[in-house]
Amino acid sequence: MPETRFASSHLDETLRRDASRSLTPEQQELLRPFGTIRTYDANTFLFRAGDESYGFHLVLEGEVAILDQSEDGELLINMLTENAFLGELGLLSGQRPFLSCRAELPTKTLELTAEALHEVINQISEIGDIIVAAFAARRESLMATASSNVTILGPEASRDVTRAREFVSRNRIPHQYLDTHQPDGAAFANRLGLDLGTLNVVMRGTEVVARPDNPGIAYALGMALDVADGTQVDLTVIGAGPGGLAAAVYGASEGLDTVVVENTAIGGQAGTSSKIENYMGFPTGISGRDLAYRGAVQSVKFGARFAAPRTARKLEVTDNGYRIVLCNGNDICTKSIVIASGVQYRRLPLEGLESFEGAGIYYAATDLEARFCKNTEAVIVGGGNSAGQAAMYLSRHAKHVHVVIRSGGLAASMSDYLLHRLENDPRITIHTQSQVTALHGTDALSAITLTTKGTDQRIDTRALFIMIGAAPFTEWLGDRVSLDNRGFIQTGEAVGGRSPYETSSPGIFAIGDVRAGSVKRVASAVGEGSVVVSAVHAHISDNT
Ligand SMILES: Cc1cc2nc3c(=O)[nH]c(=O)nc-3n(C[C@H](O)[C@H](O)[C@H](O)COP(=O)(O)OP(=O)(O)OC[C@H]3O[C@@H](n4cnc5c(N)ncnc54)[C@H](O)[C@@H]3O)c2cc1C
Numbered sequence: 001m002p003e004t005r006f007a008s009s010h011l012d013e014t015l016r017r018d019a020s021r022s023l024t025p026e027q028q029e030l031l032r033p034f035g036t037i038r039t040y041d042a043n044t045f046l047f048r049a050g051d052e053s054y055g056f057h058l059v060l061e062g063e064v065a066i067l068d069q070s071e072d073g074e075l076l077i078n079m080l081t082e083n084a085f086l087g088e089l090g091l092l093s094g095q096r097p098f099l100s101c102r103a104e105l106p107t108k109t110l111e112l113t114a115e116a117l118h119e120v121i122n123q124i125s126e127i128g129d130i131i132v133a134a135f136a137a138r139r140e141s142l143m144a145t146a147s148s149n150v151t152i153l154g155p156e157a158s159r160d161v162t163r164a165r166e167f168v169s170r171n172r173i174p175h176q177y178l179d180t181h182q183p184d185g186a187a188f189a190n191r192l193g194l195d196l197g198t199l200n201v202v203m204r205g206t207e208v209v210a211r212p213d214n215p216g217i218a219y220a221l222g223m224a225l226d227v228a229d230g231t232q233v234d235l236t237v238i239g240a241g242p243g244g245l246a247a248a249v250y251g252a253s254e255g256l257d258t259v260v261v262e263n264t265a266i267g268g269q270a271g272t273s274s275k276i277e278n279y280m281g282f283p284t285g286i287s288g289r290d291l292a293y294r295g296a297v298q299s300v301k302f303g304a305r306f307a308a309p310r311t312a313r314k315l316e317v318t319d320n321g322y323r324i325v326l327c328n329g330n331d332i333c334t335k336s337i338v339i340a341s342g343v344q345y346r347r348l349p350l351e352g353l354e355s356f357e358g359a360g361i362y363y364a365a366t367d368l369e370a371r372f373c374k375n376t377e378a379v380i381v382g383g384g385n386s387a388g389q390a391a392m393y394l395s396r397h398a399k400h401v402h403v404v405i406r407s408g409g410l411a412a413s414m415s416d417y418l419l420h421r422l423e424n425d426p427r428i429t430i431h432t433q434s435q436v437t438a439l440h441g442t443d444a445l446s447a448i449t450l451t452t453k454g455t456d457q458r459i460d461t462r463a464l465f466i467m468i469g470a471a472p473f474t475e476w477l478g479d480r481v482s483l484d485n486r487g488f489i490q491t492g493e494a495v496g497g498r499s500p501y502e503t504s505s506p507g508i509f510a511i512g513d514v515r516a517g518s519v520k521r522v523a524s525a526v527g528e529g530s531v532v533v534s535a536v537h538a539h540i541s542d543n544t
Pocket residue numbers: 238239240241242243244245261262263264265266267268269270271272273274275276277278279310311312313340341342343364365385386389473476511512513514519520521522523525
C-alpha cells in the first residue's frame with residue numbers, strides 16, 4: 001500500500017487546513033464561466049510531473065490521486081474528491097508540475113487555464129484568497145516532505161553540490177539530497193552508473209543532468225520562468241529582493257503590467273538571513289526566505305510575471321521607453337524600470353579563496369551552511385549585524401564560534417542588542433584587531449591562520465563565513481544612469497530626478513541597497529519599493 005505523505009507531522013494545523021481547502025457550491029458556480037468541463041476515464045492522467053503546462057482542476061465528480069512517481073514506484077500524496085481543487089503555486093508562475101494527477105474513478109472536472117485562473121484571482125477575491133492560500137501551503141508541504149522527484153547527488157564537501165543545494169533550497173524547490181560518500185547516496189549513484197565524485201541532479205529517479213550550472217538546473221526542473229522575446233510591459237523590476245518584490249506587489253496590484261527579472265533566487269540578500277528580528281509586525285522574527293516568499297506569492301497573485309534565473313545584461317533607449325536585454329538574448333520593452341539589484345558580498349584577498357568557496361567558505365548562514373558546522377569550530381569574519389546574527393545562529397550548531405574583526409570593538413558596527421548577546425554567549429569568542437591571513441586544506445577547507453596584533457594562531461575549522469559587507473553590481477548599466485564613486489546609483493534632484501527615487505534618466509528608478517545613500521535594511525528597501533510606484537505611474541501617464 002502506498003504511504004499517504006500529505007498528512008505529514010511537519011505541517012502545522014494552519015498549513016494543513018489551507019492546503020486542503022475546497023470550494024462551496026456557490027463559489028463553484030462563480031468559477032464555471034471561466035473554465036471548461038473535462039471528463040476522464042478511471043486510470044487516466046490529468047497531467048504528469050514535468051508536463052510542459054497544466055491547468056487548474058476543480059473536481060466535480062469522481063476521485064483524483066496526487067502521486068509522487070519515481071523509479072521505486074509511486075507514493076500517494078493525497079486523494080481529492082468532489083469540491084476539492086488541484087494545483088500548486090507553480091501553476092500561477094508558469095512552472096511545470098512536480099507531481100502527477102490520475103483519475104482513480106471516472107472523473108469530471110472544471111478545468112481553467114493558468115490565464116483564466118489569474119482572471120479569477122483578480123476578479124473574485126473571495127475565491128482568489130482560498131486558492132492562493134492553498135497553493136502556497138501546498139508548496140510549503142512539498143518543501144517539508146522533500147519530494148523524491150528531485151535528487152541532488154554528490155559529495156557533501158563539493159562546491160558544486162553546495163551551490164546546487166543552495167540554489168534549489170533558496171528557490172524553494174522540493175528535493176532530497178544524497179551524499180555519495182554515504183551508503184545511501186553511493187548506492188543510488190551506482191545504480192544509475194554515476195560518478196561518485198561529482199554533482200548530478202536526478203529527476204523522477206532516472207533522468208540525470210550531469211554537472212549542471214544554476215540555469216541548467218532551473219531548466220531541467222522546469223522551474224525556469226521566462227517572458228517571451230520582445231515582451232512589452234509598463235514596469236520592469238530588476239532584482240527580486242525585498243525592494244523589488246515590494247515594487248512588484250504595488251506595481252501589479254495598481255494595474256501595471258509588471259515583470260521582475262531575478263538572476264539567482266527570490267529574496268535577494270534577505271533570503272539568506274535566517275531570522276530578521278527588526279521588521280515591523282513580526283515580534284518573534286521571520287526568516288528572510290519566508291518574508292520574501294510571501295511577497296512573491298502576493299505579487300504573483302496580482303499578476304506580476306518573473307524572468308528567473310535571468311540576468312539583466314544591457315539597457316538601451318527606445319522611442320517609447322527602454323529595452324532590457326537578458327542573458328539569454330531575450331528583450332523586454334518597458335515604459336519604466338525600477339532597479340532593485342541590491343549588493344553582492346565582498347570577498348577577502350586570500351590565496352586559494354575561490355577553490356574553497358562552497359567547500360568551507362560561505363557568505364550566508366542559513367540552515368544549509370549550519371549543517372556544515374556540526375563537529376567543527378566556525379569562524380566568522382565581519383563586525384556588522386549580519387555577522388552578529390550568523391554568530392548567534394551558528395553557535396547552536398558549531399562546537400564554538402569565533403568572530404574576527406579588524407577594529408578594536410563591535411560597538412560602532414553592530415546593533416546593541418546583538419552585541420550584548422554575543423558578549424554574553426560562552427559559545428562565542430570575539431577576536432578584535434585580528435585578521436584571517438591564510439587558508440589551509442586540500443579539497444576542502446580544514447584550518448585557517450588567525451593573526452592578532454602580529455601573532456599567528458591556527459584554528460582548525462571546516463566553516464569560514466565571510467561577512468564583510470557588499471558592493472553594488474551596476475556595470476551593466478553603462479553610463480545610462482549616474483553612479484557615485486562606489487558604484488551606487490544616484491537618485492533625486494541632485495542628478496535631475498523628478499522624484500526622490502528617479503535616476504538621471506527619466507523613467508528609470510533605483511531603490512533599496514543599490515541606491516546611493518539608502519539605509520541598508522529590509523524595511524527601507526520595502527518602503528522605497530512601495531512608494532516608488534506612484535512616481536512610475538506619474539512617469540507613464542506623462543509619456544503616453
Ligand atoms: C545575512 C544577512 C542578514 C541581514 N539581516 C537583516 C536584518 O535582520 N534586518 C534588516 O533590516 N536587514 C538585514 N539585512 C540587509 C537586507 O537583507 C538588505 O538591506 C535588503 O535585502 C536589501 O534589499 P534589496 O531589495 O535592495 O536588495 P537585495 O536583497 O540585495 O536583492 C537584490 C536582488 O537583485 C538580484 N540582481 C542583482 N543584479 C541583477 C541583474 N543584473 N539581473 C537580475 N537580477 C539581479 C540579486 O541576485 C538579488 O536577488 C541582512 C543582510 C544579510 C546578507
